[in-house]
Amino acid sequence: MTTVVVAPGVGALLREWRERRRISQLELALRADSSARHISFVETGRSRPSEELLLRLADHLDVPVRERNALLISAGYAPRYAETSLDAPTMSTLRAGMDQLLRAYEPFPALVTDGRYDILAANAGIMALVDGVAPHLLQPPLNGMRITLHPEGLAPRIRNLREWRRHLLDQMERQLALMRSAPLRALYDEVAGYPLPGTGGDEVAAESEHCPFALPMVIEHDGRVLSFISTIATFNTPMDVTVSELAIETFLPADAATAAYLHRRPA
Incomplete structure (x- = not known):
């Protein structure tokens, strides 16, 4: 099996958010229409999550908007959410x-x-x-x-x-x-x-x-x-x-x- 090299940190960040919410890999997978095996591979760095899956996981983990950008960047994607000054x-x-x-x-x-x-x-x-x-x-x-x-x-x-x-x-x-x-x-x-x-x-x-x-x-x-x-x-x-x-x-x-x-x- 080929191991995909991913940007460091995304798996650890996801695992941290999942543990903060006290949700098992299986429960998160069921919520996000994925599999516990795939969630495990993402968390251990063996698989690179798609941008769509990453945002879906962040949604089910109730990750704050600022931290969703951090997840995307860690996985090698561009940040999705702007940070606009109130003076703009x-x-x-x-x-x-x-x-x-x-x-x-x-x-x-x-x-x-x-x-x-x-x-x-x-x-x-x-x-x-x-x-x-x-x-x-x-x-x-x-x-x-x-x-x-x-x-x-x-x-x-x-x-x-x-x-x-x-x-x-x-x-x-x-x-x-x-x-x-x-x-x-x-x-x-x-x-x-x-x-x-x-x-x-x-x-x-x-x-x-x-x-x-x-x-x-x-x-x-x-x-x-x-x-x-x-x-x-x-x-x-x-x-x-x-x-x-x-x-x-x-x-x-x-x-x-x-x-x-x-x-x-x-x-």
């Missing part, structure tokens, strides 16, 4: 739509972040919340995780910081379990190492302030205590790396007092 003319409709959405959500806070939690756009509600954050944290690129968890950011004002911090770190851990991202890993290590406000860096006691249906972020602002529920939306079936990593996060008032205050607050 072809993104003008997308930018306008996101800006319209953020403005429409006011007076409630909303923002758009990328895959590293850098803030790409934000409305007036967000800008009001970050008032008083240390200037160095508001220098571009603004990062949502740093602004929230840094001792000179929002952290000292978050009443349930231990719970909210754990929620954010869990969110990052779930992402890291599903994708390979050195920048995201570095950010996680950085923010997880921030000392919590309080004597000697010990965790401050969090007040048990909950709404009945979800964990809120309870934060002091302008002499008041506000409570928000966070929701995150992403784009369906993205065909561009940049778009695939965009997330629109909105903060819904978790109680009537927060909603009433935001509606009364001057624009």
Whole structure:
């Protein structure tokens, strides 16, 4: 039998994604209309997958768009998905739509972040919340995780910081379990190492302030205590790396007092 020489790495990458998803070779083969023998040959480098099969496997393994390009390149194919800057003319409709959405959500806070939690756009509600954050944290690129968890950011004002911090770190851990991202890993290590406000860096006691249906972020602002529920939306079936990593996060008032205050607050 003739062994086909393939670009190094594609088999190992596929095996890594399959193991991340905890799917056997047989199960993946059945899903992708292939055979366990062929999947085994691809993973061990004895067979070169076609571009069509590679994309089909990536689809069934729910591989992020950026990593699909890496798989294609490793197999000797050209990347399929562009990575277009949001400033590009072809993104003008997308930018306008996101800006319209953020403005429409006011007076409630909303923002758009990328895959590293850098803030790409934000409305007036967000800008009001970050008032008083240390200037160095508001220098571009603004990062949502740093602004929230840094001792000179929002952290000292978050009443349930231990719970909210754990929620954010869990969110990052779930992402890291599903994708390979050195920048995201570095950010996680950085923010997880921030000392919590309080004597000697010990965790401050969090007040048990909950709404009945979800964990809120309870934060002091302008002499008041506000409570928000966070929701995150992403784009369906993205065909561009940049778009695939965009997330629109909105903060819904978790109680009537927060909603009433935001509606009364001057624009």
